[in-house]
Amino acid sequence: MERYDIAIIGTGPAGLSAAITAKIRNKSVLLIGSKDLSPKVTKAHAIQNYLGLPNIPGSDLGAAFQASIDSVGVTVTEDKITAAYNLGDYYGLQGAETIYEASTLILATGMIPGKLLPGEEALLGRGVSY
Template sequence: MRYDIGIVGTGPAGISAAITAKIRNKNIILFGNKDLSEKMVKAHSIKNYTGLPNVTGNELANDMKKHLESLDIEITDKKVNAVYSMGKYFALQVGKEMIECSSLILATGVIQSKTLKNEDEFVGKGVSYCATCDAHFCKGKDVG
């Protein structure tokens, strides 16, 4: 079976793409973490998500999960190891399996490398990776 659209990533971009495609009656497959974006879930406050001026990352993730469930969109938590352009379609290597899709959306985001001692403990509690999301928390403060 060939999917109309393959989507890799379960952050806000991947979830939005999956919902939009499903509403337009596309046959989709969504790859990513069933818990959604770890960075989003850990955010203690998100102030720049359209329509939700002050929401926690956990609240936003739960609402996104409910939206996916309401449209019967499942998350395939298998890792995509390679992508091959086959001309008129894409072949995704998922373990030993090859999955075909006519179009492909890569919404993988960026995983930050942890380089500081105890960095994981303080993500969302002073350590941040998103200037546009978190800069307002640091107004008037020295940051590095």
């Protein structure tokens, strides 16, 4: 089994930034998450505070993120990690059907919001944004 230098769980802006940085420093990188990257980003109607990309729709920002990781050869492994074990000098990560190994682990899993307001989830990205 391949043991990666760095495993990153999460394909939002934090995980993608970490993966690009690791890759350009010639580390072997395992980026685990979703091919859709981050629904939080892509569902945003308009993002006004992303430096250099003023008032960009979330879907366009998602496409720009994809182009960034493509440009350095970072790929996404689609899986959901259900457990991470510290095994001394490396970490073991439990995916749906696969166990991964990496010397370093970065958790970039975002946050789960607390109790949602009535209708919030159904209308997210369709008028409701943060």
